[in-house]
Amino acid sequence: KAGVTQTPRYLIKTRGQQVTLSCSPISGHRSVSWYQQTPGQGLQFLFEYFSETQRNKGNFPGRFSGRQFSNSRSEMNVSTLELGDSALYLCASSLVTSPSEQYFGPGTRLTVT
Amino acid sequence: SQELEQSPQSLIVQEGKNLTINCTSSKTLYGLYWYKQKYGEGLIFLMMLQKGGEEKSHEKITAKLDEKKQQSSLHITASQPSHAGIYLCGADNSGGSNYKLTFGKGTLLTVNP
Numbered sequence: 001k002a003g004v005t006q007t008p009r010y011l012i013k014t015r016g017q018q019v020t021l022s023c024s025p026i027s028g029h030r031s032v033s034w035y036q037q038t039p040g041q042g043l044q045f046l047f048e049y050f051s052e053t054q055r056n057k058g059n060f061p062g063r064f065s066g067r068q069f070s071n072s073r074s075e076m077n078v079s080t081l082e083l084g085d086s087a088l089y090l091c092a093s094s095l096v097t098s099p100s101e102q103y104f105g106p107g108t109r110l111t112v113t
Numbered sequence: 114s115q116e117l118e119q120s121p122q123s124l125i126v127q128e129g130k131n132l133t134i135n136c137t138s139s140k141t142l143y144g145l146y147w148y149k150q151k152y153g154e155g156l157i158f159l160m161m162l163q164k165g166g167e168e169k170s171h172e173k174i175t176a177k178l179d180e181k182k183q184q185s186s187l188h189i190t191a192s193q194p195s196h197a198g199i200y201l202c203g204a205d206n207s208g209g210s211n212y213k214l215t216f217g218k219g220t221l222l223t224v225n226p
Binding site for chain 2 (some may be wrong): 004006015031035042043044045048050055056088092094100102104106107109
């Protein structure tokens with residue numbers, strides 16, 4: 001079974017631009033969560049989607065948004081990029097039965113210049 | 114305040130030595146997840162613990178959750194260079210239904226041959 005995939009793996013953007021990251025969950029997994037990882041703050045929860053609906057949201061500004069499609073694939077978007085948005089963005093997928101193991105993708109490394 | 118404390122922050126051991134990493138929560142742990150991360154890459158799922166007193170092992174790695182469900186330990190027996198990496202504990206503090214994990218800052222493990 002293929003793991004969680006994320007595209008692109010690396011991205012360089014300029015301040016003020018916007019960016020869209022993509023995540024394909026493990027087949028059969030319907031919950032997708034997004035996390036931001038930085039050296040200073042560590043891993044922080046952004047939001048979680050299930051059945052095309054955002055069920056949970058972390059403490060991030062409205063510039064961070066996401067969506068989920070009917071095939072469970074998910075995208076996150078960051079608008080008006082700031083230097084502080086430079087981070088490794090990780091998505092994780094899991095089954096909807098609780099408790100459930102979360103499996104992470106390889107991440108997208110975003111650099112904002 | 115930090116809800117999940119990991120100790121030590123870093124650890125250097127000689128190959129063949131045993132080691133333990135601890136993870137302490139200020140809240141009840143409904144689920145405790147251990148992951149391993151190579152720098153800049155995704156998280157590799159190791160184990161999930163749910164019940165007080167639960168213990169799981171995989172190859173040379175054993176994880177335990179205490180009876181009060183507020184502390185977990187990860188023990189590696191006869192460490193090898195392949196064990197090197199960042200170990201992260203992630204906690205479900207909200208009842209196992211919303212797939213939002215809070216992570217510790219991680220423990221950087223170096224294994225010298």
